[in-house]
Amino acid sequence: MQEQQVLDADVATDAAVDLDENMSTIQLDVAGDEERSGVSVATASTALFSSAVLAACGGGGSSPAPAAPPMILPGSTMPAPNVPIPAPTPVPTPVVPTPAGPAPTVPTPTVPTPAVPTPTGATPTVPTPGPAVPTPTPTAPTPTPAVPTPTPTVPTPTAPTPTAPGPTAPTPTPTPTPTPTPTPTPTPTPTANPTPTPTPTPTPTPTPTPTPTPVEKIGAAEASRFLTQASMGATREQIARVQQLGYAGWINEQMAMPRSQSRWDYLVAKKLNGVESKNSEAGHDAAFWRKMVVSPDTLRQRVTLALSEILVASLSGFNASWSNFSSAAHMDLLETHAFGNYRTLLQQVSLSAPMGEYLTYRGNVKFNPASGALPDENYAREVMQLFTIGLVQLNNDGTPKLNGGVQQETYTLEDITGLARVFTGWNYDMAGADNNSPEYKRRPMIVAANRHETGAKNFLGSSIAAGTDGLTSLTRALDTIFAHPNVGPFISRQLIQRLVCSNPSPAYVARVSAVFNSDNNGVKGNLAKVVSAILLDTEARSASRVSDPTFGKLREPVLRFTAWARAFKANSATDAWAIGNTSDPGTRLGQSPGRSGTVFNFFRPGYVPPNSAIANARMVAPEFQITNESTVVGYINYMQTVVSKGVGDVKADYSALLPMADVADTLVDELNVVLVAGQLAPATTNLIRGGIDSMPKGTDAARLNRIYAALVLVLASPEFIVQK
Numbered sequence: 088m089q090e091q092q093v094l095d096a097d098v099a100t101d102a103a104v105d106l107d108e109n110m111s112t113i114q115l116d117v118a119g120d121e122e123r124s125g126v127s128v129a130t131a132s133t134a135l136f137s138s139a140v141l142a143a144c145g146g147g148g149s150s151p152a153p154a155a156p157p158m159i160l161p162g163s164t165m166p167a168p169n170v171p172i173p174a175p176t177p178v179p180t181p182v183v184p185t186p187a188g189p190a191p192t193v194p195t196p197t198v199p200t201p202a203v204p205t206p207t208g209a210t211p212t213v214p215t216p217g218p219a220v221p222t223p224t225p226t227a228p229t230p231t232p233a234v235p236t237p238t239p240t241v242p243t244p245t246a247p248t249p250t251a252p253g254p255t256a257p258t259p260t261p262t263p264t265p266t267p268t269p270t271p272t273p274t275p276t277p278t279a280n281p282t283p284t285p286t287p288t289p290t291p292t293p294t295p296t297p298t299p300t301p302v303e304k305i306g307a308a309e310a311s312r313f314l315t316q317a318s319m320g321a322t323r324e325q326i327a328r329v330q331q332l333g334y335a336g337w338i339n340e341q342m343a344m345p346r347s348q349s350r351w352d353y354l355v356a357k358k359l360n361g362v363e364s365k366n367s368e369a370g371h372d373a374a375f376w377r378k379m380v381v382s383p384d385t386l387r388q389r390v391t392l393a394l395s396e397i398l399v400a401s402l403s404g405f406n407a408s409w410s411n412f413s414s415a416a417h418m419d420l421l422e423t424h425a426f427g428n429y430r431t432l433l434q435q436v437s438l439s440a441p442m443g444e445y446l447t448y449r450g451n452v453k454f455n456p457a458s459g460a461l462p463d464e465n466y467a468r469e470v471m472q473l474f475t476i477g478l479v480q481l482n483n484d485g486t487p488k489l490n491g492g493v494q495q496e497t498y499t500l501e502d503i504t505g506l507a508r509v510f511t512g513w514n515y516d517m518a519g520a521d522n523n524s525p526e527y528k529r530r531p532m533i534v535a536a537n538r539h540e541t542g543a544k545n546f547l548g549s550s551i552a553a554g555t556d557g558l559t560s561l562t563r564a565l566d567t568i569f570a571h572p573n574v575g576p577f578i579s580r581q582l583i584q585r586l587v588c589s590n591p592s593p594a595y596v597a598r599v600s601a602v603f604n605s606d607n608n609g610v611k612g613n614l615a616k617v618v619s620a621i622l623l624d625t626e627a628r629s630a631s632r633v634s635d636p637t638f639g640k641l642r643e644p645v646l647r648f649t650a651w652a653r654a655f656k657a658n659s660a661t662d663a664w665a666i667g668n669t670s671d672p673g674t675r676l677g678q679s680p681g682r683s684g685t686v687f688n689f690f691r692p693g694y695v696p697p698n699s700a701i702a703n704a705r706m707v708a709p710e711f712q713i714t715n716e717s718t719v720v721g722y723i724n725y726m727q728t729v730v731s732k733g734v735g736d737v738k739a740d741y742s743a744l745l746p747m748a749d750v751a752d753t754l755v756d757e758l759n760v761v762l763v764a765g766q767l768a769p770a771t772t773n774l775i776r777g778g779i780d781s782m783p784k785g786t787d788a789a790r791l792n793r794i795y796a797a798l799v800l801v802l803a804s805p806e807f808i809v810q811k
Contacts, residue, residue: 665735
């Protein structure tokens with residue numbers, strides 16, 4: 088029997104040496120008439136990936152993910168705003184072919200360049216939900232290419248009610264314990280459990296066999312699919328846990344978990360808080376990757392990543408001094424409040440030194456009539472446009488409100504000017520601190536009264552009286568913004584996009600928005616309840632959605648990496664987590680956590696690939712903004728190396744796969760369940776299986792090569808690239 092442990096260094100080295108030769112022997116059907124020796128796994132993988140991705144984009148072209156041209160709103164001459172305007176048509180899953188024939192729609196590349204023909208039929212036949220809504224940013228401080236966002240008119244909810252089929256951790260029936268003996272003796276035995284309520288089998292949240300038949304039996308593939316939406320990647324252990332506890336039970340357990348070591352504390356433990364590291368980024372990437380790959384609270388990490396792509400503050404925009412600690416402080420703050428209240432989070436983000444640096448209101452001064460200096464308006468604009476209400480008035484289902492067919496703006500330039508006065512006078516709290524230590528970077532900013540605007544502050548139809556102090560002004564301003572009816576649908580829709588699908592139906596958005604606006608205690612902004620509502624909704628859990636060609640989302644590169652890393656227990660032997668910056672689109676992932684180029688994130692919620700079938704279907708595909716021919720090839724080449732050799736000091740453990748590696752069917756079936764939630768099309772499965780079958784077997788080195796090849800092909804498959 089194969090030992091269940093990581094192979095020793097000698098065997099691993101032999102396997103790595105043999106990999107190039109053996110990979111080139113995989114003669115997949117896509118090779119066509121090309122020289123058999125020239126077709127490698129990378130070439131075949133690129134074909135699999137690019138055939139789906141580029142087809143969904145409506146064709147190739149050499150320009151890297153261009154922005155769609157600005158469009159004019161219906162009945163208006165005003166360019167449409169550049170914000171996450173809801174586009175609630177069911178999500179495009181253009182990337183997933185559903186071939187029933189011999190092989191997936193895979194072109195025949197002779198080189199690993201995805202110049203692949205674009206099958207027009209690869210995109211969903213979707214009802215047209217109405218004119219697309221573009222999104223240019225009015226006076227946006229950051230460069231923002233205009234992004235059209237579709238105006239949704241086509242609800243496709245699977246079911247009107249948000250009751251999730253996923254089993255909630257079963258609450259025990261009130262009378263599992265024996266019914267009290269009905270012999271009503273007038274003299275009850277003093278303390279002899281009059282009624283069997285004292286210990287009615289505690290709610291099965293803990294590990295003690297919580298009757299794993301809550302509402303319905305959850306299959307391994309279903310559990311894996313849930314984890315692609317709710318975690319940083321499925322593992323066999325987590326699949327079993329979901330099956331045991333049910334969807335709601337697993338969520339509750341995850342939310343109750345204590346936080347693992349913070350990013351800040353990790354940097355301190357690595358002694359990066361000494362003055363010699365003051366102007367260094369050292370540890371930034373390691374702190375991010377460590378959390379994403381091994382932190383047990385995987386749901387919290389997934390929600391933290393989602394929030395970081397809404398409340399963006401990136402390494403590139405922090406002050407040079409202690410930028411790594413600014414980044415850690417920002418992410419730790421988001422993680423702390425991931426299951427808290429959005430209003431509280433908004434206050435803490437607005438007071439945080441990293442956000443003050445990134446959106447340039449730290450040190451902001453009041454109006455000076457002598458010099459003509461005006462308050463910086465950057466944060467005042469972005470806190471409304473990106474963090475809370477967006478640019479146009481929304482219905483509760485996320486669709487734009489129309490007045491005579493025209494969308495209505497949420498705020499004016501005068502509102503920005505009035506609100507900017509609130510964010511004057513704020514600066515670092517340097518009490519007992521100095522610039523030779525990063526401590527001040529995680530303290531909330533404080534206001535200097537002599538630099539704060541003391542006049543009246545008028546915005547969004549409200550007024551803060553002259554003479555109101557800085558903290559009171561900020562709190563009242565955020566209360567006013569948070570009370571706006573847009574906040575619920577605006578934030579809910581983006582969280583659905585980050586966790587489940589790109590184009591949620593209006594009904595799905597409305598159900599989640601209702602929870603955002605009022606939890607079961609009447610509280611607005613309860614993120615724990617919102618996250619649960621998103622993941623347990625019928626639209627997220629319905630198995631029928633897997634075969635719906637309009638449902639799902641392109642899996643962003645960072646989540647592709649963590650899916651591999653989590654599934655195969657990747658770890659850093661030295662705790663250095665030397666994965667590094669993965670931003671390069673040609674040689675790495677084309678995305679690196681905490682390194683967004685602008686406040687608009689790596690991709691926008693309303694991005695539509697121009698001249699594409701997705702655009703024709705009037706849907707959005709945010710992650711396509713960082714997808715092009717270069718990133719397709721770069722991702723495959725990078726993952727081929729990572730799978731076989733690791734990255735930096737981070738290596739995977741394939742010991743659990745070794746006993747399966749000699750039988751291609753068994754190996755591919757396992758990867759299908761854990762990585763793809765059982766969604767590999769028969770043609771894709773046959774393609775991969777045929778390639779693996781052609782490789783040598785019988786030794787540990789040969790088995791590793793078969794594992795490497797199978798993994799690369801699965802990680803490049805359209806069914807993996809698209810999260811369903």
